[in-house]
Amino acid sequence: MKRKSAREVRSIRRHATRTRSWTKKGLRSKRVAKIKGNIVSSPSEQVSASDSQLLYTHIECNEFIHRGHKQLVDDDIPVCSCKLVKGDSESACGDRCLNFLTSNECTPGFCPCGETCKNQRFQQRRYINSKLVKTEERGWGLLAAQDVKMGEFVIEYCGEVISCEEARTRSQTYEVEGLQDAYIISLSGSEFIDATRKGSLGRFINHSCDPNCETRKWTVLGEVRVGIFAKKDIKAGTELTYNYNFEWYGGAKVRCRCGATSCVGFLGAKSRGFQEDTYVWDDNDDRFSVENVPLYDSEDDEPLSSFFKKAQGRGEPKKTAGSTPPQSGVEDNAESLLLMHAIKLEVTTVDVKDNETSDNAMAELIVQQEVAIRHGDKPIKEDRLDGIIDLVDEKISKGERTEERDAKRKKQGALSLKRVRAEKLGLLHKRARLYTNQYSNTVLSSHVKAHSISKYVSSERSLEALLAAEEAETAASLELSRLHDKLRPTMEDLGKDGPDSLPVTAAEEWIALTCKQMAAVFNFNFTAIRSLPCFSPDTQQT
């Protein structure tokens, strides 16, 4: 008997893992039966029920897992003013229909064009003919089985509608189960569609960096739905593709095999999931290869890199044609404040255990910075800055050493994939969260603590004022976060983040508390600056 290659052995093992995981849940036979049913109606003859990637339940309408379908209220139904004109096919809700233009589908029973309305493509499942094919490196894919015109509706991406938390949990579970194909995409700020267990043929559309389709969100009977639409004319027999960026919630960094000259290298590299929660598939995986990629596409995308470049090159004078570089002034001060902010973030992000040291160092530096700026001096003392940068560098290299150690452990099989992710990419993960969570207060809130700068404060009166301002800031932040907690379920039910999705009174309360919290933060910072020796009211009086 021919000896199996390492690649074949791995592939068999992986297949076995997947099969086991379904079997464990007692779902396998049920799923296979469902698939068999699908194959008959599916356009593909090449599908085999034994293919593990096809073990899913075919659905043609989203299923809501964490809430029910929104109830339609008559007043909220968008009604167009189209009229059917004989001989004008576009008159019955064509591309001049107000609903069509605003990505709303007409509601049966309310549309003036009745049964002739053409703006109900999701509801009537007006999909193009398509065909499943097995690709060489990207698993299954979907081909257009007819010519498709630019803008045409291809298919709906259906699946289970789940919350953010559920998306995260499921994505981790799939990872542990060994599923390498990711089917979770973003639906709204707080909801996702998971087509892993249940979905339409849309789940088989692969990614391309130069795609012929795109996703568009439409509101249908009060719910947002995701459709795949042709971006250009597509010839029958061409594989359908769209760009997963922004929509995809794949945890893994998966090497892109789209073959486009403009290929960015990885799937969903700009997606929320990629930036929030990233790990890399095993080295020995034969379909996807590991690469140590930066969190951002290029160094220019990295929010801090330009600041650090400036910090590193700050010894060299700026070369401005015909002029000597200014030593101080508004621009320089603004620049150095930004630099400070960058360092503050970096210290806060990298430093997990050694808060105290970096907090104090930072507080000291901030005070010096402020004093220098007010006096019009060169804003940052370079040796102090060097010290902080060294501190940051040291912490980063500490993190890198941890990474190396984890990689070794992983090879020995000592760590589970989940733990590797948590530990190995902990640093990047934390940093990514700072930039991607738009509601995070981490970046906005003050990192200067009253007690850290108390030794610089000019008088007891100033210190009292500072402590009172800090207390007010803490109270305002607490009040706001309590309100967030109270409103979160309502927002999740409505499927939207932000005050615009709330009843007016709640939105007003939200805005008022947000303003109050921002005012308190401002007041604290202002009080801190005023309490410095050169600016304190006490100094001015003398």
Ligand SMILES: C[S@@+](CC[C@H](N)C(=O)[O-])C[C@H]1O[C@@H](n2cnc3c(N)ncnc32)[C@H](O)[C@@H]1O
């Ligand atoms: C939504 S599924 C697409 C259907 C999938 N090919 C299948 O067999 O079920 C997404 C997964 O397909 C694979 N994939 C899609 N596009 C790819 C690409 N351009 N390069 C590499 N893998 C791709 C990845 O495994 C990804 O997680």
